[in-house]
Structure formats: C-alpha cells, structure tokens
Amino acid sequence: MRPAGRDETDSLYFTYPHFNEPRGEARAHLSDAVPVVIVGAGPVGMVAALSLAREGVRSVLVEARSSFNDGSRAICIARQSFHILQSLGALEPFLAKALGWTTGRSFYRGKQILEFTMPDGPSEKFRPMYNLQQQYIEAYLYQAIAANPLIETRWQSEVVGMHSGPVGVDLTIRDPEATYALKADWLLAADGARSPVRRMLGLKLRGENYEGRYVIADIRMQHDYPTIRRALFDPACRPGGTVLIHKQPDDIWRIDYQLASGESETEALREDTVRKSVALVLEDIGYSGSWDLEWWSIYSANTLALDEYRHGRVVFIGDSAHIVPIFGVRGLNNGIADAHNIGWKLGRVLNGRAGEDLLDSYTPERRGATLDVFANATKSARFMTPPSHGWRIMRDAALGLALEHPFAGELANPRQMTPFTYARSPAVLPDDPGFAGGAAPGAAMPDAxxxxxxxxxxxxxxxxxxxxxxxxxxxxxxxxxxxxxxxxxxxxxxxxxxxxxxxxxxxxxxxxxxxxxxxxxxxxxxxxxxxxxxxxxx
Structure with missing residues (x-):
C-alpha cells in the first residue's frame, strides 16, 4: 500500500518499468513448444531461468504482472546467495548497491541485551548478509535475464489452465491480446505463496500458522545509524510487542512492528494509523528528524510446506513449495537455493549430461533444507511472537534475566541462515573417513x-x-x-x-x-x- 494520491508503483526512490505483453512478431511463436516454462518472474523464477541457461537450456518465464514487485518485501540476501549470483553472472550490480552487515542488536525495554556478530573474516569474499530492496533484486536479475538469448519473458501473461502428463505439461495462457496454448517438457512453479499452479494440481501446504502479525513500513529518512539489524522487545512504542529495524539503500528504512492480539488489521493498515505507529517507533529510537512514508503491508509467521516438491513434470520452488517465517531472513535465500538446485539438475538432464533420476534428489535436498529452516525459524518465531500466554511468560522472563546476565540475551539471537548440508542426498557420495576436518560432502564449499x-x-x-x-x-x-x-x-x-x-x-x-x-x-x-x-x- 502507498500513501493517498500515489499508485502502487509511485515510489520515492525507485522507477518501476512497465512491461507489455508479447506483441508483433513475438506472437507468431507463442504456442511453439518449449523445454521449460517457469511460472513467476520474481527472484526465484529468474534465478531458475539463469541456472537453466547456464546449462544451455531455453526457458520461458510467464509473469502475470506488468512490473516488479512493489515495496521492499524480501530484503536480506545471505552470503551463499551472493555466491549463487556470482555463479550466474549477475553479481556486479548487487555488490554496487547492497549494504553488507555483520551485526545485530537486541533491546529489551530500551536497554541493549545482545549484540551478535555473524561469522566473517578475510577468507570470505562476501559479507554474511546484505540489505537490498526486492525491487532492486528483481531489476538486477532481470538485467541478466534480458541479456540472455536463452530466456524469454512474457509479462502480463497468466496461466489459467494446466494439464500435467507423463511427458510434458499443457498450459493455457491468457494475456491482454488473446488466450493461447503452450506445451512444455517441464514446468517450474515459482508463483508464490498463493500459487495458482499448486491450486490447479489440488495440492496444499501443510504445517503451522502463528498468531503473530507484523506491519511492514518502508520510510525514507536520513539517519546515521549503521547497517545493523535492530530488534526491540517490549519497547515503549509497542508495549508487549516486537519491532525490527533494517537500513536499506537510498535512505530507505524498513520497520516491522507487531500488532497486538486484539488489534484490527483493517485499522492497523489505515495510512494515519501507520504514520502514528512509525512516529512512535522513531521517537523510541531517538530519531527526531523528518521522514516520508514510502509503502506498507502486513504479514504473519507460518511454517508450511508441500510433502513433495516434484509432481511428475511439475516442480515447485520458493514460496509455492514452502512458506517460512521471516525471522532469520530465510525465505528469499531458501527460494534462491531451490531455484539454483533444480536449475542445474534439470538443465543437465535436458542437455543429456545426466539421467532423469538425478531429479529425485531435489525434494530430499530442498525439503530437508526447509525442515531445517522450520526447526530454527520456529525457535525464533516463538521468541519474537510467543504463541501462547505461557510462551510469553517464559520469553519475558528470559528477557528480564538478560538485563543483568548477558548469557540470557543469546536467547534473542535470530540464528541467521546458513546453507543446509545435503548429507544424505543421493546426489552426494559418502565421506572419506580419512578426513579429520574440513567440509564434508553435502556442505556448501567454503571460500578461501x-x-x-x-x-x-x-x-x-x-x-x-x-x-x-x-x-x-x-x-x-x-x-x-x-x-x-x-x-x-x-x-x-x-x-x-x-x-x-x-x-x-x-x-x-x-x-x-x-x-x-x-x-x-x-x-x-x-x-x-x-x-x-x-x-x-x-
């Protein structure tokens, strides 16, 4: 949502492009069969397309929108995702724009109870985490997409019908000019948490929903606080709640604040309510300068996933396969890893360098990673948004103890994302027992x-x-x-x-x-x- 008088792409700092549906000569080949259709041209879908192209495989990205996502949304890019971006040839604009960070601070009732530093050092090319608004993430990935002749993007194109068979997928696609059929050997569903592809196959996510609801507010202000993730527990501006604050490029700050259990979402999303809530947060952190409201939205914390990520010739990646809490910044990074994982595997199958059985490793590897995320993110979610009165009593007791005893502050550590180790994957060989150290098979290759x-x-x-x-x-x-x-x-x-x-x-x-x-x-x-x-x- 944006302030009154501004439409959804009227940003204070970002110029949204407008993409038309295929026109002119491009329409002559709309129904030509393709190796892979990717539904959804967000970050996950674009990483999948670039990963396939690196293996020499053509793909068509189908996207219902006419531009990039509005608002900052997913903003934290982990070190391993930067390694993936480098491998795809898309790194440079990210390095030039994103804000790297290593440190987080947690406060309870205005007093700092924890400062954590993520592992970093001279052996690492990239910082543990970078902040960058999702608009830029999509724009920079699209630069690489547009320059790649193996990738075609069809904007304003919606999948309205689908039949998946043993040798391919038949799609019905509607754009502003016509409705047409498209056949693909494979389909990658990167169409988000409300995935139409998932719905068409009659599949449902399973897991837990949490009570905690947060308003996201992007504001523009010139504030000299460094790029440090701040968490405020039970602050004066939100008694009993939690506030998260992140610095982003272009003097944009992301503020996430928790709604109380009886607080109306409709009322909380009113522009005047958001402005009052943000003003109280800024007062709490000692900022008295001017600021502008850019955008806002709402989210809740969930741990939901499909039982299987591959269904015949349809493979689910990103939020279409799983929804994870934002705590620990795992959602975007988990989706990027999904896309890279299936991209190289499907690419090698289609270019003849691997047998189709390689694809059987996708679900155990990436669903295993999701369950690992759930295990860690659930701990953070219960601490950030206690699911019951009993949990809140224990959480507040730990925070109170942290005021005098630093060890208790570690309970507020969000346990940032680390790459999952595919130790039991069929696409990984057993370890050599001769090693006494180093990184085992299945782990991400460490940098040096x-x-x-x-x-x-x-x-x-x-x-x-x-x-x-x-x-x-x-x-x-x-x-x-x-x-x-x-x-x-x-x-x-x-x-x-x-x-x-x-x-x-x-x-x-x-x-x-x-x-x-x-x-x-x-x-x-x-x-x-x-x-x-x-x-x-x-």
Whole structure:
C-alpha cells in the first residue's frame, strides 16, 4: 500500500518499468513448444531461468504482472546467495548497491541485551548478509535475464489452465491480446505463496500458522545509524510487542512492528494509523528528524510446506513449495537455493549430461533444507511472537534475566541462515573417513583467500575439482566428461581450511555444494564418482 494520491508503483526512490505483453512478431511463436516454462518472474523464477541457461537450456518465464514487485518485501540476501549470483553472472550490480552487515542488536525495554556478530573474516569474499530492496533484486536479475538469448519473458501473461502428463505439461495462457496454448517438457512453479499452479494440481501446504502479525513500513529518512539489524522487545512504542529495524539503500528504512492480539488489521493498515505507529517507533529510537512514508503491508509467521516438491513434470520452488517465517531472513535465500538446485539438475538432464533420476534428489535436498529452516525459524518465531500466554511468560522472563546476565540475551539471537548440508542426498557420495576436518560432502564449499583472489572466483559452471597436485590435475583434465580443475598451492590457508594434504581433492557441484572428497585422490576414483553422479544408465 502507498500513501493517498500515489499508485502502487509511485515510489520515492525507485522507477518501476512497465512491461507489455508479447506483441508483433513475438506472437507468431507463442504456442511453439518449449523445454521449460517457469511460472513467476520474481527472484526465484529468474534465478531458475539463469541456472537453466547456464546449462544451455531455453526457458520461458510467464509473469502475470506488468512490473516488479512493489515495496521492499524480501530484503536480506545471505552470503551463499551472493555466491549463487556470482555463479550466474549477475553479481556486479548487487555488490554496487547492497549494504553488507555483520551485526545485530537486541533491546529489551530500551536497554541493549545482545549484540551478535555473524561469522566473517578475510577468507570470505562476501559479507554474511546484505540489505537490498526486492525491487532492486528483481531489476538486477532481470538485467541478466534480458541479456540472455536463452530466456524469454512474457509479462502480463497468466496461466489459467494446466494439464500435467507423463511427458510434458499443457498450459493455457491468457494475456491482454488473446488466450493461447503452450506445451512444455517441464514446468517450474515459482508463483508464490498463493500459487495458482499448486491450486490447479489440488495440492496444499501443510504445517503451522502463528498468531503473530507484523506491519511492514518502508520510510525514507536520513539517519546515521549503521547497517545493523535492530530488534526491540517490549519497547515503549509497542508495549508487549516486537519491532525490527533494517537500513536499506537510498535512505530507505524498513520497520516491522507487531500488532497486538486484539488489534484490527483493517485499522492497523489505515495510512494515519501507520504514520502514528512509525512516529512512535522513531521517537523510541531517538530519531527526531523528518521522514516520508514510502509503502506498507502486513504479514504473519507460518511454517508450511508441500510433502513433495516434484509432481511428475511439475516442480515447485520458493514460496509455492514452502512458506517460512521471516525471522532469520530465510525465505528469499531458501527460494534462491531451490531455484539454483533444480536449475542445474534439470538443465543437465535436458542437455543429456545426466539421467532423469538425478531429479529425485531435489525434494530430499530442498525439503530437508526447509525442515531445517522450520526447526530454527520456529525457535525464533516463538521468541519474537510467543504463541501462547505461557510462551510469553517464559520469553519475558528470559528477557528480564538478560538485563543483568548477558548469557540470557543469546536467547534473542535470530540464528541467521546458513546453507543446509545435503548429507544424505543421493546426489552426494559418502565421506572419506580419512578426513579429520574440513567440509564434508553435502556442505556448501567454503571460500578461501588465495594469492590472486578468492576460491569462489575459480569455481566453474559445471562440476569443479579442487586439488593440490599438478599431476592429478593433468590426469583429471584428460578424463571423459572431465570437471573443471582448480589446482591450489600446498600447503596454504585453503589446504588447512579443507583439512587436505597434497593428495586430497574436493569435487564441487554446479550449485557450489560438495559432491565428494578424497583424502588420497586418484583420477580413477574421480572418474567413477562423476559417472555415479551423472545418474546415466549408458
């Protein structure tokens, strides 16, 4: 919602483009069959399209809107998502605009009870977290989409019918000019929490709904507080409630404040009510300068998911597959990981480099990640929005204890998102027992500072072997379907971080997770692993 007199794209700081439906010659091929249709051109759908394109696979993005999402919405981009953006060639505008941060502070009744710092250091190219409004996230991804000849985007195009069969999906699409049929070999549903695709298949999310409701308000003000995530518990402006405050680019600040249990949503969303509520928050944090109201909305905390993310030739990604609480900033980042995961797998199936059984790893990996998010986010949600009187008594007791005892303040730590480890995935090989340290198969490949940059800069677009022996590097480079090879110095910070000796090697998947590792590697063992991980029957 926006202030009176301004429409939904009349922003104080962002110019929304307007995209027409396909016109002219483009309409001549609207019904031509395509390998993949992606429903939804938000961040998750666009990451999926870019991931497929990296494997050389064409896709069509179908989007009912005529522009990007309004309002900041998802704003926190985790370090691992920046690694994904780099792998997709979309990084530079994000680095130039986003605000990196490492620190969070929590306050109880105006007194600081916790300051946490997320892991960071010179071995990391990217900061643990970045703040950037969703409009920019979508705009920067679309820059990469528009420059890629393998991706077609159809705006103002709504899926109004669908039939999924054993060899493809038949779609009926309506745009302002006509309704037409489109056949795809595969469909990726990135159409959000109210997914029409999910509804057409008769599927439902299952899980828990929480009572806590929050108003999001974006405001513009010149405030010199650093880029630090602030959480206010039981503040004077919201007795008994919680307030979150994030700094964003362009002097935009995101304020989330909790509604009381009996507070009317209709009344809370009135412009004058929002202005009064924001003014009280600003007074609470000691800001007395001028400010402008940009946009506002409302959300509640839920942990909901499909039992299976793949249904025949239809695969669900992002909010269409799961809805997670915002606490710990896991929603967008979880969706980006979904899209990258299915993108490289489906891409390799369609380009003939992998068998279709590889796709059976998608649900266990990404639903496993969702359940891990639920486990952590549920703890945060119960602390941020206690679901019962008993929970509130315990939460307030912990906060009161934190006023005098710093250890209790750790209970207010939101447990920021970390990449999930696919330890039991069929697309990951068992660990080598010879390792005493380092990152195990299934984990995200850690970064390392090198003499000429960072390890993440050297990881290729397909499978990549990281080793420390030039002779092994040469042998692996000559293998059929050879991975890209990165040979690092030994000994080095990287070898110590990976727990490696001179004969060790790590095989990294296209989604930057470790597929296998060997304490004493050989070209033969690596060749066998690549064959196994291809899931081909030839």
């Amino acid at each position: 500072a090198l003499t000429d940059g960072f390890l993440c800069d050297r990881i290729g677009s397909g499978y990549t072997l990281v080793c420390f022996d030039e002779e092994l590097s040469d042998e692996v480079s000559r293998l059929p379907d050879a991975p890209e090879v990165v040979c690092l110095d030994f000994p080095s910070d990287a070898s110590r971080m990976l727990g490696a000796n001179a004969s060790s090697a790590y095989l990294v998947r296209p989604d930057l997770h470790i597929a296998a590792r060997w304490r004493e590697a050989s070209a033969g063992r690596i060749a066998d692993a690549i064959k196994t991980l291809s899931f081909r029957k030839d």
